[in-house]
Amino acid sequence: MSSAKAAPTPALKPNDLEAHFMPYTPQRNFKKKPRMITGAKGMFYYADDGRELLDASAGLWCVNAGHNHPKIVEAIRHQAGVLDYAPNFAFAHPLAFQTASRLCAEMPGDIDHVFFSNSGSEAVDTAIKMAMAFWRMKGKPAKTKIISRERAYHGVNICGTTLGGIPANRKVFAGAMMPNVDWLPHTHDLARNAFSKGQPEHGANFANELESIIALHDAENVACVIVEPVAGSTGVLVPPKGYLEKLRAICDKHDILLIFDEVITGWGRLGKASASEVFNVLPDILTSAKGINSGTVPMGATFCRKHVYDAFMQGGEFGVEFLHGYTYSGHPLACAAALATQDVYKEEGLFENSVKMAKVWETALHSLKGQPHVIDIRNIGLMGAIELDPGTTRKPGAEPGRAWEAFDKMYWEQDTVMRFTGNVLAMSPPLIVEEKHIDLLVTRLKTVLNSIA
Numbered sequence: 001m002s003s004a005k006a007a008p009t010p011a012l013k014p015n016d017l018e019a020h021f022m023p024y025t026p027q028r029n030f031k032k033k034p035r036m037i038t039g040a041k042g043m044f045y046y047a048d049d050g051r052e053l054l055d056a057s058a059g060l061w062c063v064n065a066g067h068n069h070p071k072i073v074e075a076i077r078h079q080a081g082v083l084d085y086a087p088n089f090a091f092a093h094p095l096a097f098q099t100a101s102r103l104c105a106e107m108p109g110d111i112d113h114v115f116f117s118n119s120g121s122e123a124v125d126t127a128i129k130m131a132m133a134f135w136r137m138k139g140k141p142a143k144t145k146i147i148s149r150e151r152a153y154h155g156v157n158i159c160g161t162t163l164g165g166i167p168a169n170r171k172v173f174a175g176a177m178m179p180n181v182d183w184l185p186h187t188h189d190l191a192r193n194a195f196s197k198g199q200p201e202h203g204a205n206f207a208n209e210l211e212s213i214i215a216l217h218d219a220e221n222v223a224c225v226i227v228e229p230v231a232g233s234t235g236v237l238v239p240p241k242g243y244l245e246k247l248r249a250i251c252d253k254h255d256i257l258l259i260f261d262e263v264i265t266g267w268g269r270l271g272k273a274s275a276s277e278v279f280n281v282l283p284d285i286l287t288s289a290k291g292i293n294s295g296t297v298p299m300g301a302t303f304c305r306k307h308v309y310d311a312f313m314q315g316g317e318f319g320v321e322f323l324h325g326y327t328y329s330g331h332p333l334a335c336a337a338a339l340a341t342q343d344v345y346k347e348e349g350l351f352e353n354s355v356k357m358a359k360v361w362e363t364a365l366h367s368l369k370g371q372p373h374v375i376d377i378r379n380i381g382l383m384g385a386i387e388l389d390p391g392t393t394r395k396p397g398a399e400p401g402r403a404w405e406a407f408d409k410m411y412w413e414q415d416t417v418m419r420f421t422g423n424v425l426a427m428s429p430p431l432i433v434e435e436k437h438i439d440l441l442v443t444r445l446k447t448v449l450n451s452i453a
């Protein structure tokens with residue numbers, strides 16, 4: 001299938017594919033038949049062969065305002081000509097403050113400060129360092145243990161890799177993993193919750209395991225618990241009803257910081273600026289990136305509540321309160337893009353559209369129940385996943401799995417860009433999505449599910 005529309009940008013062909021050591025890609029396979037994207041507009045990408053491709057995953061869960069939004073593009077262009085760079089160590093530029101105020105105003109409760117970085121991975125590192133330093137400031141330096149969760153994804157730095165609950169991502173780096181980490185069980189319960197719409201009914205009790213883990217290590221040694229409110233990268237694992245509330249209550253009981261990693265779930269993905277607001281559970285620290293500026297300029301952010309920030313503001317005024325920061329923390333281009341993105345979210349009612357389309361999304365995705373290989377369908381907000389029976393005859397690494405095959409066919413035969421992880425097809429369209437795009441996606445998925453063995 002090909003609509004063969006002309007790409008809005010010249011279809012640049014690379015002269016050599018060799019030098020690029022690609023991230024998270026089976027690159028020998030990729031370089032034989034590259035999926036090359038050369039342009040984008042709104043809901044669509046353009047391939048180097050001229051095809052118009054539906055973007056069913058907002059890039060990597062990040063292009064929430066749709067591609068090449070003119071207002072965001074213009075803000076970046078303008079800023080590049082005004083102030084390309086200024087340090088934020090002991091100097092600053094006004095946009096960093098404007099952006100911080102603007103973003104904090106969108107956060108729930110007393111989340112009222114934000115520390116900037118350049119990616120979700122860095123936002124997570126920052127959150128963990130913030131939690132460690134917080135307990136020192138509070139005179140409890142023994143509180144250093146971190147509790148993460150199986151099937152978590154917190155990025156690729158040493159910290160995030162350690163916290164991650166994906167064995168394959170960790171084992172190669174075993175020697176570099178941080179000590180002092182333990183893991184909650186994940187909440188995916190196919191037997192009881194398959195084909196749940198929104199939050200599953202069963203599984204709040206998975207949070208009780210936190211009591212046992214705390215008892216094992218002693219609360220006096222535990223700094224924080226970190227979870228994604230909805231685990232995204234390991235296949236859209238929606239929190240069971242009551243689960244996040246329980247985590248919050250147990251953290252409160254034992255004086256432990258709760259960190260929500262909202263790198264995916266922020267900025268309208270679930271219809272509000274944060275999943276914290278949607279689930280009505282307030283963490284102490286909240287990480288963000290991606291949709292913060294619609295994926296246009298690298299930016300990460302670690303938000304914290306007033307009591308966390310206040311704990312740092314002690315000692316002499318010439319002492320640096322938080323010994324941490326990146327050369328590009330609060331980069332002017334990232335800030336300009338973030339401010340314009342926030343304008344677009346408001347002016348175009350994109351969070352409202354996310355809420356409206358979430359209902360259409362749910363019905364459309366669940367209409368695929370009963371199609372070949374489908375063993376579960378999950379959704380919340382504009383996140384969705386289809387889990388496939390992996391089959392038993394394929395050799396891991398040597399042969400493509402079913403989800404890989406579906407992903408590949410979606411690109412080459414159905415002009416659609418989406419994600420897969422393990423046996424799961426994962427989707428998260430830009431928030432500008434309309435019913436016609438969802439219909440198109442589901443029709444294409446149906447064709448592909450029926451064409452794979």
Ligand SMILES: Cc1ncc(COP(=O)(O)O)c(C=O)c1O
Pocket residue numbers: 118119120121122124153154155156228232233261262263264289290
């Ligand atoms: C929950 C979560 N945390 C952290 C990250 C890492 O973000 P980045 O790839 O920008 O470093 C991701 C990326 O998908 C994520 O989903």
